[in-house]
Amino acid sequence: MNKTPKISLKIIRSYNNKYYIQINDKIAKTPEGNLMELPTLKLAKIILKDYQSYKTKRNTSIVSPIKLTNTAIDKVAEDKNNYIKQLCSYANSDLVCYFASSPEDLVKKQNKSWLPLITFMQDFYNIKILYTTEIFSINQNKESLSKLKAILSKKNNFELSAISVLSQLTSSIIISLALVNDKINVKNAFELSNLEEIYQSTFWGKDEEAFTRLKAISIDIKNVKKYYDTLND
Numbered sequence: 001m002n003k004t005p006k007i008s009l010k011i012i013r014s015y016n017n018k019y020y021i022q023i024n025d026k027i028a029k030t031p032e033g034n035l036m037e038l039p040t041l042k043l044a045k046i047i048l049k050d051y052q053s054y055k056t057k058r059n060t061s062i063v064s065p066i067k068l069t070n071t072a073i074d075k076v077a078e079d080k081n082n083y084i085k086q087l088c089s090y091a092n093s094d095l096v097c098y099f100a101s102s103p104e105d106l107v108k109k110q111n112k113s114w115l116p117l118i119t120f121m122q123d124f125y126n127i128k129i130l131y132t133t134e135i136f137s138i139n140q141n142k143e144s145l146s147k148l149k150a151i152l153s154k155k156n157n158f159e160l161s162a163i164s165v166l167s168q169l170t171s172s173i174i175i176s177l178a179l180v181n182d183k184i185n186v187k188n189a190f191e192l193s194n195l196e197e198i199y200q201s202t203f204w205g206k207d208e209e210a211f212t213r214l215k216a217i218s219i220d221i222k223n224v225k226k227y228y229d230t231l232n233d
Contacts, residue, residue: 007023007024008022008023008024009021009022009023009048009051009052010022010048011041011044011045011048012027013041014037018037018038018039019037019038019039019040019041019043019044020035020036020037020038020044021036021038021044021047021048021051023051028047028051030069030070030073030074031070031074032070032073032074034073034074036069036070036073037073038069039156039158039231040230040231040232040233041233042229042230042231042232042233043065043069043158043227043230043231045230046065046226046227046230047065047066047069049065050064050065050066051066054066063165063169063220063223063224063227065223065227068158068161068162068165068224068227069158069161071161071164071165072156072157072158072160072161073157075161076157076160076161076164077157080153080157080160083160083164084149084152084153084160085149086164087152087160087163087164087167087173088145088148088149088152088173090167090172090173091129091140091144091145091148091173091174092137092138092139092140093137093171094129094171094172094173094174095170095171095172095175095193096114096117096118096129096131096172096174096175096192097129097130097131097132097138097140097174098131098132098133099111099114099131099132099133100133100196101133105199106196106199109195109199110195110196113191113192113195114131114192114195117174117175117178117192118131118174120174120178120183121174121177124181124183125147125148125151125177126147127144127147127148127151128141128143128144129144129174130144148173151177156231158231159180159228159231162180162224162227162228162231163176163177163180163228165220165224166179166180166189166221166224166225166228169193169217169220169221169224170189170190170192170193170221171193172192172193175189175192175193176189179221179225180225180228186218186221186222186225187218189221189225190214190217190218190221193221194214194217197210197214198214
């Protein structure tokens, strides 16, 4: 009987304080063939753990640390300006910018939950966010988008990869920025981004399929935040 080849995994530190994952006698590379050069030991440790989990099961989640890192190195680094431009465009369709006009109790919940996020953007970043109760899309003013671009430009490629996935998971770059700045926690981020669906479930009961999907989203948000937090030693 053929035995499964033994795989050796370890973290290698370079002279310039960058970290790599060595798989047997080779340094790990991205799908595009770039060296997987990691900025912190904390990140290297969760990447190593992710590789170890690949030995037992295939991870198809978009929030796998390896996949987030591959995106940072292969996609974000390739065209950072365009990546930031796409992130800024999320502001025009941000969940938090579109309030319900009825029923009254949902409106109250949104005002209580989302208005502090609008205030956060103003107080923390000096960015004025437009919001509406209309069904028509709105465009944030150019000054706000310019400030948002400047903020995102200061983020490194790994941070941008994480923020992009958080924005997809929450349908909100505003919620994502509040989360990575620790103005809200993971539980808050999940509840704020699924406020209406959670509200509706109080009337119609728990739908098992929806519950399973929401639980997966909650776990994904938690994992991306954990990834983001490893980017600072």
